Every structure is written in C-alpha cells, then in structure tokens.
Amino acid sequence: MSSFRRDKKEEEDSGASVFQNLDKTTLLQESRYFNSTPVNPRKCIHILTKIIYLLNQGEKLTTQEATDMFFATTKLFQSKDVMLRRLVYLCIKELSSMAQDVIIVTSSLTKDMTGKEDLYRAAAIRALCSITDSSMLQAIERYMKQAIVDKNPAVSSAALVSALHLSATVPDLVRRWVNDAQEAIMSDNIMVSYHALAVVAGARKNDRLSTVKLVTKLARSPLRSPYALCLLVRHAAKLAEEDQSEASEPYLEFIESCLRHKSEIVVYEAAHAIVNLRKSARDLAQAVSVLQIFCGSSKATLRLAGARTLAQLTSKHPNAVAVCAVDLENLISDPNRSVATLAVTTLLATGAESSIDRLMKQISSFMSEISDEFKIVVVRAIRRLCSKYPRKHQSLASFLAGMLREEGGVQYKTAIADTIIALVEENPDAKETGLAHLCEFIEDCEHTSLAVRILHILGREGPKARQPSRYIRYIYNRVILESGPVRAAAVSAVARFGASREELLPNIRVLLSRCQLDDDDEVRDRAIFYSAILDSNDRQLIEDYIINVSVPNPVLLEKALSDHIAIQPDEPFNISTIPTTEEQNESEDVPLQVEISNQPVVSREELYSEQLKIVPGIEKLGPIFKTCEPIDLTEPETEYRVRCVKHIFTRHLILQFECLNTLNDQILEKVHIRLDPAPGYVILGEVACEKLPYDKQGSVFCVLKFPTNPIETLGTFGATLEFVVRDCDSTTGLPDAGEGYADTYPLEEVEIGCADQFRTRAPTDEWESSWERGATAAEACDTFGLSQNDVNEAAIAVCKHLGLPKAAIGGDAIKEIRGGGLWREGTPMLVRARLVSGQGAVTMQLTVRSPREDIATLLLAAVG
Amino acid sequence: MVHTGTMEGALFEPTLYIVKGMCILDNDGNRILAKYYDKNILPTAKEQKAFEKNLFNKTHRANAEIIMLDGLTCVYKNNVDLFFYVMGSSHENELILQSVLNALYESVSILLRRNVEKRVLLDNLDAVMLAFDEICDGGVILDADPTSIVGRAALRTEDVPLGEQTVVQVLQSAKEQLKWSLLK
Secondary structure, rough: HHHHHHHHHHHHHHHHOOOOOOHHHHHHHHHHHOOOOOOOOOHHHHHHHHHHHHHHHOOOOOOOHHHHHHHHHHHHHOOOOOOHHHHHHHHHHHHHOOOHHHHHHHHHHHHHOOOOOOOHHHHHHHHHHHHHHHHHHHHHHHHHHHOOOOOOOOHHHHHHHHHHHHHHOOOOHHHHOOHHHHHHHOOOOOOHHHHHHHHHHOOOOOOHHHHHHHHHHHOOOOOHHHHHHHHHHHHHHHHHEEEEEEEHHHHHHHHHHHHOOOOOOHHHHHHHHHHHHHOHHHHHHHHHHHHHHOOOOOOOHHHHHHHHHHHHHHOOOHHHHOOOHHHHHHHOOOHHOOOOOOOOHHHHHHOOHHHHHHHHHHHHHHHHOHHHHHHHHHHHHHHHHHHHHHHHHHHHHHHHHHHOOOOOOOOHHHHHHHHHHHHHHHHHHHHHHHHHHHHHHHOOOOOHHHHHHHHHHHHHHHHHHOHHHHHHHHHHHHHHOOOHHHHHHHHHHHHHHHHHOOOHHHHHHHHHHOOOOOOOHHHHHHHHHHHHHHHHOHHHHHHHHHHHOOOOOHHHHHHHHHHHHHOOOOOOOOOOOOEEOOOOOOOOOOOOOOOOOOOOOOOOHHHHHHHOOOOOOHHHOOOOEEEEEEEEEEOOOOOOEEEEEEEEEOOEEEEEEEEEOOOEEEEEEEEEEEEEEOOOOEEEEEEEEEEEEEOOOOOEEEEEEEEOOOOHHHHHEEEEEEEEEEEOOOOOHHHHHHOOOOEEEEEEOOEEEEEHEEEEEEOOOOOHHHHHHHHHOOEEEEEEEOOOHHHHHHHHHHHHHHHHOHHHOOOOEEEEEEEEEEEOOOOOOEEEEEEEEEEEEEEEEEEEOOOOHHHHHHHHHHHO | OOOOOOOOOOOOOOOOEEEEOOOOOOOOOOOOEEEEEOOOOOOOOOHHHHHHHHHHHHHHHOOEEEEOOEEEEEEEEOOEEEEEEEEEEEOOOHHHHHHHHHHHHHHEEEEEOOOOOHHHHHHHHHHHHHHHHHHOOOEOOOOHHHHHHHHHHOOHHHHHHHHOOOOHHHHHHHHHHHHHHHHH
C-alpha cells in the first residue's frame, strides 16, 4: 500500500515537473527548434504550450526577447497541424503587445481567414484583428463583411466580436459593417445573435432615435438567444430610465414579458431592471415574487442574486421587501455567508424593533467569515438602525465596538468609526458610550487618518460630556505614543478641552507646556499657539481660534493666495473671503449595496474654478465668494439645453451659461447670450462660445458688476441664446458647405436673490451668545404672513429662501430658525425667524442683526 | 482594493465586456492558468497573484459557489485538486457569470475525459488553453456551449489512430464513455 502511494506521488510530480521551474532563457533557446524543417508538430506544440504557460504566469519579456520569440513562432505557419496552428495564433495574441513588427504575419493570417479550413478561420480573424491597425484594416474590410454573415457561427461570432473590439479605436470603419451585423441578429445561433446585437447597438449608442427603433423592433421579434435578450433588456431599461413619461411604457411592458422567459438569466435580468426602474410598489409585485422564488433556489448564485436585488429595494420600497420576510428568514443560516449577510441586513432594515437583538446575534456568529465588502454592508445597516431606533443604541454600540476590535481594512474601520461618530452626534443618550468606544479604539488604531479624525471628534464632543477629564487621559496618551500627525491632532483636541471647560484649564496648560518641547514642528507650533491663546483669557479669541475655527477650502485658498501675490502683494489678505469647507451633514441614504465607489468630494467652487480661468481679467475680481447651484433655463428634452451657474465675487457677478446642443445634424457657432440686466447692474464683458458641436458642453460667460446699493441687487435678468446654425453630417460631424444662418432661442429668466449673495451656516452651539453680543449692531425686524398652512412646510420654505440648511430649524409649537452668514463683501449677519401658526395661516417674525443696516434690510426685502 | 468604475444608478450597463477574469488554481492556490481582461482591474501580475491568493483562502474551504471580493463577483467550482473561477464586476448579472463558469468547467471536463484533476489537466494544457480562448475574447463571452467550445478547441482526442491503439486502450476508452453515458 505504501509503495502504491509513493508511486502516485511520483507520478504527480512528473506530470507537474514539465511546467515547474520553467525559465525564459531556456525557452528562448528551445524556440530555435521552430526553424528546423520539416516541423515536428508534437514537439513544437509542447514548446509553445510552455511559452504560453510562462507568459500566463506573469513572466515579463523584453521587447527583443518577445520579438525573437515572435519571429520564431511565425516559422510554424509551414505546418498544417490544426492544434499547432491554433496555438500559434494564441501565441501571436499573447506576444503582440510586447513584440515589434507584429504586422509581418498579416498576410499569413489573412490567408487563413479566407481559406477553406473552418477551424482556422474564426481564430485567424480574432488573431488578425488583435494585431492590425486602422490602415491595414481597410485592406481586409471586404473579408470582414463576408465573415460577419458567414454561415459558420464560429466565424461569424469571431468577426462580430473583433468588430466590437475595433469599434473602440475605429468606430467609423465598424459603422460601415452595421448592415451586415443587422442581418446576423436574426441568426439561429444564440451567440452570433448576441454579438451582432451588440455591434449594431454600439454603433448607434449616440443616436437615441435609432436605438429606440432598434429596441422597439426587436422587442416584438422572437429573439432566441438569452444573452441577446439580456442585452436588449438593458437597452430598454436605459431608454425607460432616460424617458420617464408615458412613452416608456412599451419598454417596461417588454421587460415585464421577459419575466416569463424560460431562461433564469433573462428572468433575473428583467427582475433586476424592474426593481431599479419601477416607482410604485404595486408595479414591483411580479418582479419581487420572481426574486422570492430565487431566494428559495438550491443554487447559491441564484439565492445571492435574489437576496442582493431585494436588498437594493429596501431603501425605496421597504414594504415590498417586507412581504419576503419569511424567505429571507430562511436564508439567515445559509451556508454561503454572503447570502446570509444580505438576508440579515435586509431584515434589519425592514423588520421591527423587537427582532433586532435576535438578528444581531445571528450576524455576530458569522461576522468573522465574511469579506470586508459585506462587513461594510452590515455596518451601513446598523447605521440606519441607529437613527431609526435610537433606543437600541446600547446593544448597537457594543456590537460596533466588538467589530472595531476585530481585524479589518481601513475602509471597514472607517465605516464603523463613521457609524459610531454619527451615533454620538445624533443621539444624546449614546454620546458617552460612543465616545468611550472611540477612546478605546484609538488606543490601538494603526490608521493615522482615522486616529486624527477620532481625536477631532473627541475634542469637539468630549468637553460637553459630564466628566470631560476622563477623555483627556486617552488623548494625552496619544501625545506620548503616536506619530507626528496624530500627536498634533491630540494637541488640538486637548486645547479644546481647555477652551471649553474652565475648571480643566490649569491642567491643560501643564499638558500643553509639555508638548512645547516636542520633536515635531507641527506639534510644537500647535502647542505654543494654543497656550498663547488660552493665556490671553480673551473669550472671543478663544472662541474664534480654538472652538469654532472656520476652515477655508484649501484648493480655493491656494488659488486666492497666488492671485493675491500676483496682483496686490502689499495689501493684507482677507481670509474670510474664502469659502469654507462645508461639512457634509445631510448624508444621502445609500441603498444596501455591495459596491464601494470612492468619489472625492469636490466643492462646486473647485469644480468651476478651472473653467472660469478662460474669462479675461478674472484675477482682478478677487477670490470667488460662492458658486450657486446650476439652474435649468430650458425645459428638459429640448433642442438646446442651457443651465445657468451664478458665480458671486465681492463686487462682481459672473453668469456662466452651460449650453448643450442635442441635435446631431447641427453645429452652433458664435454662441452668445443676450442679457437684459436688471436695473443697476452693469455688463462688463462676455466670453462667447465659438463652436458648439453635438453633445459637447460649451459655456458662455457674462461678467457683471453688482449695484452699489445692496437693496438694488435683487432682480431678474432676461436672457436669449443667439447663435449661427450650420448643418452638418450627423455621423461624421463635418459641417456642410455654406455660411449657416443666425437664429435665437428664448431662455427662462435668471433671478438674482438674496440667498445667492450669502454664505450661510446652521447655528453653532454658541449662537445664543453671538446673538446677544450682536444686540449692539444694527437690527431690522418685520412680521410677515406666509402662504403655507403648515408651520413645518413654512419653516422649510423660509430656510430654502434664505439658503439656510434644514438643521437651522428648531422648536416645536413655535418654530425658530436660527442662522448666520457672511455677505459677499465680508459683512457678517445673524438671523432669527420665529414662526407661529394660528387660524390656518402662518405668521413669521424675522429679525436680522448685522453691522451694516442695509444688509439687514436686504434680507427682509428678500423675504417680503 | 479594486474599484470597478463608478456606476450611476443601479441598472446594469448594456455592455458585452462582462468577464473581468477567469482562472484555474491548484489546491495550494497556485495559478495554473489565468486571464484578466480589464486593463483597469488588477493590471499587474503581482496584484493578480495577491488577489488569487486571497480568493483561494476565502473559497477553498467553503463550497459556496459565489463570493464578492474586492469589488468583483467571483463564481467558482472545484473538483479534486482544481479550482475554477470566473470574475465579473460586482455590478453584473451573476447568472451570466455562472453560465460562463459552467461552460469553462464542462469544456475542461470533456477535454480531460471527466478526469478533472491537476495532473491530467497539465497533460492537456494546450487544449485547455484553447478552450479558455474560445470561451472569452477580451472580456466578451465568445461561446458558452461546452460541446461547441470543445469542437472549436480542436480536441486532440483521436490523435493516435484507432489501428495503432492497443486493445486495452480501446477498451478503456469505451468503458469510460459508457460509464459517463450511464451517469448522465
């Protein structure tokens, strides 16, 4: 028995050894064997296999080595052995990206692709298209068109797929093959039909009308291929998504009919599309019941597909998912942990408060077995629970703390920390426990960025706790143990305790003085800076520089500084003109999804500052104060789409008109805007858009000066788009001969309101004291009757009008809106509005305090 | 961490570039064959191998068919000492990926005359490479029907003419064919 086992072992080794310890130098030498005649197919196949295997293992060849090997391989075209020839093609494809002069084999491949041997033709087409360039393609175009409609499905598919690859580089050429491809859609072979549809639809992707025609036609014809049907469902869904009107009904009907298809692939595709398209729960019923069946399948892939799609529904239609509760319950103990996680998180999102503890227990039993992606899904679900059931914070927080202690990537840890931070901020009862968990976490946190963030939160929230001193120990430990950035953050956090809590100040002074001897410059600087401010005993100074520090947007600050040095280096720089970074408070409700997209958060100001650079003399206007949200000036689905973006400067206003030409047979030239400014405004200049081709956005800029009297700044501008139309070829985009003709297009009016000119913010904790201090400033006060019946609605409307976030609203019976802001010339203001409802109407008392009386009255005028 | 392009909305993209990668690993998690089709996903051999190691660690014990890893949906299947994987975007129809995996496994299984194990696979590596090439071309599913894939991969089953085979070999192959026809 033992000898048998040894035999087996040896046998295994011998099989594997051929491919073990392969080395490219030896192989290069072996490849010389390809030159010998007559070719020995068996031996050459063996060598080629080794070469491809080596490349597949990730071995890198130099260009010279690759070229040598490539040329040796081409010698093998002499042999007629099918297997050998096929491996030669494979090798050509592998080497084509590394070797030089690969087009040398074009003629051999062309011969094979037009030859009689079917086993060569398909593979030769694919190999040829992977090495050829656009100039060579012209020569083989005729053969390609023939191959597309060839009766051998392998040849036809090969040609179509190659056409699809080529359409990325030479779309115009491929477009000429569309007629042949169209014929192939109706092929009996499922793959040919699938590939043909992709080529045809791809060639029309910029032309909505003909895509509509294609989808409508094919939706009525019996497509046999499940793959082609999936693709068609995707196109139909895309059309339906773009067009929300009645006209999209036929697409949805088609997709629904696919729910009854016999192939599971198509059924799932349709159900997924419906779940993401349908707005009302009633329409979803069919799709949901299909997914429900999937959840009960014996195949894990089907169960995952079902559970995942249902999970996507939870945020939009929790009730539609609630009916599947029983099916999801069955999945909790699923052997596939991904399925189980999705089931539990979906149940958590839709279930009742009473079931939470049971589900949490379930999930913690397999938390260690699932991948980070799913752990993040769980964390997000818990986050939603925290705000939905605040009373459950105790068990949720301890669960999160347990997760923090486990292994995990930075994204996972960030998600957990974010959730605890949200808990601390939203739920006063959970504050102390949450902070304690965070403290414990930074004791052992290897991610600098995360530690810095948590220290910042501790500095902000810690002083408000009942026993602030207990946090200081944790923070100060960081100063002793951590790297520079973390120490610096810890110093800032400690300083905030000293600033907010008088009784701790002596101790904090001692701690800060110890940090003044730190090795790191930043840490030392901060310690000295904060000590000096704390020593000054000036409440206002401490308030502005330790507790409520406004953080300017770094990108805009840099730009403003460089502009400042270039233009007026002698004058003092006013940092308050730089827009501050807005903290993102209103986080969108992300549906349960296993997908991580990291989009950097870029403020509008940053986004547009690049574009604004083309306006001549822009640097003379000073730093940008604010960029408002774009406003549509045209109806959607019109010939030309125009959006207006208002850029506010200290004394100037730039209106940016973003124009989009949606007609593919026109090019617009000399596009400019005729403005009819409100009284008091002076037009200083305009930057027209010289050329506006189809589907490319272009911008027209108008520079205006604000009237000196703030009250006069409220007004509306008439606007008309003026341009010269030139007709052009819809496919090539080349303009026809001739001059073109002038035309105009009316736009909606642009309104300059009061909110545009203020950078507002929600009230901070110190709003009350600021308001009191402002009592000496000019005050404007008036009472208004509002049209809304409901006091809540009225409050939201007022906030919107004043540009304040919703967080500014407080109070129950009497709504009080508090806020503050900065006018474009740098004048601060504070605003308070009290709303009372009585006898079916809402009355509002609005009070504004500002050092400048005209600013205060401006706000009142804006509401009135 | 791998990021698969940002997708606005949750609908599937109407694209044919569905397969992001396919691989066959042995029971130590070493690569036997692997192809990755998207330049933006795992561009270097080093990243690919790290991903494969991670994938193998997560899948070799739990036989759960499908896993989401590093922004990719991976469907898998194993037999004796071989692991077959097909990877797609996490935002893709899982069932299509599953159909590709089935095609891969079945074709290899036919090519190896149902002896799906490492030693036999290495002996027939050339044919398996061709099958790989016939299933997926640059991320586009070329064919998903095992019989036609094997046909196109120019199967070398009869490379020794019948007359030259020993009686034992003929009997062996007949027996095997009979066995499989009965098992089906």
